[in-house]
Amino acid sequence: MTQKRDYYEILNVNHDADEDEIKKAYRKLAIQFHPDKNPGDKVAEDKFKEATEAYEVLQDSEKRNRYDRFGHTGLDGSGSDFGDFGVNLDDIFGDVFGDLF
Amino acid sequence: MAVPFPELDGDALESNRRPESPEDHGFNEEGIPILPDIPTGAHHEASSGGLFFSPDDTESRQLPPSPPPLPENTGSSLDPPEYDLSSEEDVGPVVGIDLGTTFSCVAVWEGGRPCVIANNMGNRTTPSWASFHSDNVFVGEAARAKASRNPQCAVYDAKRVIGRKWSDTSVQESLRLWPFSLAEHRGNCAFQIGSQLYTPEEVSAYVLAKMKHAAEDYLGRKIKKAVVTVPAYFNDAQRQATLDAATIADLEVARIINEPTAAALAYGLEKTEGDDSLQTLLVYDLGGGTLDVTILVLDGGVFEVKSTSGDTNLGGQDFDNKLVEHFLPEVKAQCGVDITDNKAKAMKKLRDACQVLKHNLSHSETATIEVDALINGKDFDSSLSREKFVEITHSLLERCLKPVKQALQDARMSADEIDEAVLIGGSTRIVRVQQLLEEMFPGKKLSKKINPDEAVAMGAAIQGANLSRAYETKDPRLVGITLMDVTPLSLGIELASGKMSTIIPRNTTIPYSHTRVYKNNEDYQTKAIVEVFEGEEKYTKNNRLLGKFTLPGLPPKRRGQVQIPISFTVDANGVLEVVACVSGEEGTTKRLVIQKDKGLLTEDDIQRKAKILAKWERKCRAEKLN
Numbered sequence: 229m230t231q232k233r234d235y236y237e238i239l240n241v242n243h244d245a246d247e248d249e250i251k252k253a254y255r256k257l258a259i260q261f262h263p264d265k266n267p268g269d270k271v272a273e274d275k276f277k278e279a280t281e282a283y284e285v286l287q288d289s290e291k292r293n294r295y296d297r298f299g300h301t302g303l304d305g306s307g308s309d310f311g312d313f314g315v316n317l318d319d320i321f322g323d324v325f326g327d328l329f
Numbered sequence: 330m331a332v333p334f335p336e337l338d339g340d341a342l343e344s345n346r347r348p349e350s351p352e353d354h355g356f357n358e359e360g361i362p363i364l365p366d367i368p369t370g371a372h373h374e375a376s377s378g379g380l381f382f383s384p385d386d387t388e389s390r391q392l393p394p395s396p397p398p399l400p401e402n403t404g405s406s407l408d409p410p411e412y413d414l415s416s417e418e419d420v421g422p423v424v425g426i427d428l429g430t431t432f433s434c435v436a437v438w439e440g441g442r443p444c445v446i447a448n449n450m451g452n453r454t455t456p457s458w459a460s461f462h463s464d465n466v467f468v469g470e471a472a473r474a475k476a477s478r479n480p481q482c483a484v485y486d487a488k489r490v491i492g493r494k495w496s497d498t499s500v501q502e503s504l505r506l507w508p509f510s511l512a513e514h515r516g517n518c519a520f521q522i523g524s525q526l527y528t529p530e531e532v533s534a535y536v537l538a539k540m541k542h543a544a545e546d547y548l549g550r551k552i553k554k555a556v557v558t559v560p561a562y563f564n565d566a567q568r569q570a571t572l573d574a575a576t577i578a579d580l581e582v583a584r585i586i587n588e589p590t591a592a593a594l595a596y597g598l599e600k601t602e603g604d605d606s607l608q609t610l611l612v613y614d615l616g617g618g619t620l621d622v623t624i625l626v627l628d629g630g631v632f633e634v635k636s637t638s639g640d641t642n643l644g645g646q647d648f649d650n651k652l653v654e655h656f657l658p659e660v661k662a663q664c665g666v667d668i669t670d671n672k673a674k675a676m677k678k679l680r681d682a683c684q685v686l687k688h689n690l691s692h693s694e695t696a697t698i699e700v701d702a703l704i705n706g707k708d709f710d711s712s713l714s715r716e717k718f719v720e721i722t723h724s725l726l727e728r729c730l731k732p733v734k735q736a737l738q739d740a741r742m743s744a745d746e747i748d749e750a751v752l753i754g755g756s757t758r759i760v761r762v763q764q765l766l767e768e769m770f771p772g773k774k775l776s777k778k779i780n781p782d783e784a785v786a787m788g789a790a791i792q793g794a795n796l797s798r799a800y801e802t803k804d805p806r807l808v809g810i811t812l813m814d815v816t817p818l819s820l821g822i823e824l825a826s827g828k829m830s831t832i833i834p835r836n837t838t839i840p841y842s843h844t845r846v847y848k849n850n851e852d853y854q855t856k857a858i859v860e861v862f863e864g865e866e867k868y869t870k871n872n873r874l875l876g877k878f879t880l881p882g883l884p885p886k887r888r889g890q891v892q893i894p895i896s897f898t899v900d901a902n903g904v905l906e907v908v909a910c911v912s913g914e915e916g917t918t919k920r921l922v923i924q925k926d927k928g929l930l931t932e933d934d935i936q937r938k939a940k941i942l943a944k945w946e947r948k949c950r951a952e953k954l955n
Contacts, residue, residue, distance in 0.1 A: 259631060264811065281841070284837065
């Protein structure tokens with residue numbers, strides 16, 4: 229997999245940006261790169277998706293916290309899946325993210 | 330009475346099955362056999378054991394028996410298109426069509442605003458009815474008029490069965506109260522008229538074609554493209570089936586958009602003029618058959634959907650059903666006959682009268698029901714108070730707020746953060762529904778500013794205009810508008826344990842892509858079966874199977890040593906694409922791409938039905954029918 233860009237860098241905000249700044253930054257990018265505004269433009273669509281992913285994380289204080297401490301790997305498995313640990317032996321192989329191996 | 334229907338070529342009961350295709354034999358696109366059903370519990374012993382076996386999905390599996398091939402002589406002298414559509418740029422405007430359960434509506438962007446187009450009867454909404462006769466198919470008002478004499482030939486509620494399984498409890502529950510017959514067709518539902526079967530896609534296609542006619546008559550040009558709306562809570566099969574219906578009606582779907590989002594667009598367009606403040610809206614859309622609740626933030630021209638929830642089986646028709654059930658014993662007492670017993674005409678009369686009664690109760694405390702000559706020449710009279718109506722429909726009213734609470738929770742908002750609740754859909758005229766919302770949002774006004782029957786089509790027309798012209802030449806009112814919608818249901822794959830591993834959670838803004846890495850479950854496993862599901866349940870057997878494929882070529886390694894990244898991509902139409910590959914030792918990657926399961930019809934079905942419809946359209950044009 230390709231190297232993931234820093235979420236703050238994607239949204240072009242500082243690490244101490246508040247919720248409102250993050251929201252505004254995301255909206256700006258979303259309008260700019262929305263597929264409706266850029267029909268057929270694959271690069272724009274990818275930028276839109278990238279911005280959405282960054283926003284999904286940074287707007288959620290819990291996810292943002294995890295990202296700040298552990299980077300991208302801290303988010304893999306997106307929280308709830310960790311709860312399934314050890315319930316079933318199969319799950320250790322099925323559920324858990326590659327990075328943990 | 331006009332039966333049967335030789336030339337109309339709906340699916341005959343036994344013949345006209347779909348031709349053989351590789352999928353029918355359990356092969357994926359590379360011709361690799363998809364493993365046959367393995368009994369529950371047995372799959373761990375299988376040497377080629379999959380990562381993601383479904384232990385119990387016999388119901389959801391879509392591998393119908395291979396039917397005999399279809400003769401390829403469907404062409405006729407009438408087939409060449411009537412219009413020259415070869416020029417790319419002259420596709421006409423993109424119209425917006427609200428394909429409703431009970432009524433449909435079409436609108437187009439004109440003169441800087443969305444404009445609802447009246448049909449040839451002068452009505453701004455058209456009943457979503459089709460009536461099949463030996464010499465013609467009638468649609469809209471004409472079909473409903475035919476229903477009085479031939480109730481079993483006229484069908485409606487196609488939206489309530491489109492994309493649904495025959496075994497669906499909601500389908501089974503409604504069967505008793507429909508005056509027409511429904512039959513099982515390849516595990517799905519089809520309308521049965523005489524010896525012919527008509528799929529819900531076909532019936533919807535007739536309605537779409539009728540809406541297209543109205544727009545063509547009004548604009549004086551051929552219409553090729555449309556934005557079509559669906560309930561936000563429609564699942565993938567229902568969306569795909571709606572797309573198929575549009576294809577049959579020779580409409581290219583520029584975009585499928587969600588009804589509440591469309592309504593918000595129509596509402597927001599009026600609202601945003603000279604007002605740039607941030608607003609949070611809750612759109613409550615209770616239509617003829619579905620309830621949708623969407624929370625969205627309106628910031629300048631950006632419409633960002635925060636969450637969406639709903640009930641695909643709650644609408645005005647259910648209230649009608651309750652009323653019909655309520656009056657049935659009274660009918661029996663007054664007229665001495667049980668009219669549920671194959672008395673379609675009487676049932677239709679009673680249902681129509683119940684609808685009128687329901688409407689009257691929206692503006693008066695008590696209303697009467699009077700049906701002349703309901704059965705055997707006997708009249709039926711009764712009355713109902715609003716209070717009693719609330720009592721009868723109690724179980725339905727209880728369900729009215731559930732999606733509101735869910736949507737708030739998903740958006741991580743409280744009721745007082747909602748600036749305005751916008752009411753859409755005819756059934757929001759029910760007084761008790763409005764009261765419930767007022768109690769839920771105390772002190773907030775319920776906005777009924779936009780016409781609840783037309784808002785969705787108007788919003789679709791706005792989006793149609795938004796998508797149809799180059800950015801530069803766009804109407805200044807459209808320039809700032811950006812619609813950001815979400816996935817209504819979580820998407821993921823099945824793990825070896827039968828659990829759902831969500832890759833894209835519900836209410837994610839689309840378009841979106843996400844990749845997760847999985848591992849092999851067994852030593853030296855050679856292939857993995859990827860089964861894609863949608864839904865919120867922990868175990869996939871309670872969710873809906875969208876499609877599956879086999880990923881071959883796993884390098885022979887111990888359990889947990891093979892990495893399998895799986896990527897989900899949802900495009901702006903909400904259509905999902907899944908890519909899986911094996912990260913091999915040498916860094917090589919094998920790929921296999923699947924689209925989500927196609928709708929319930931095959932390409933051949935669609936093309937064949939499209940030809941029938943095109944012929945019908947020409948006939949209607951030539952003979953000024955419908």
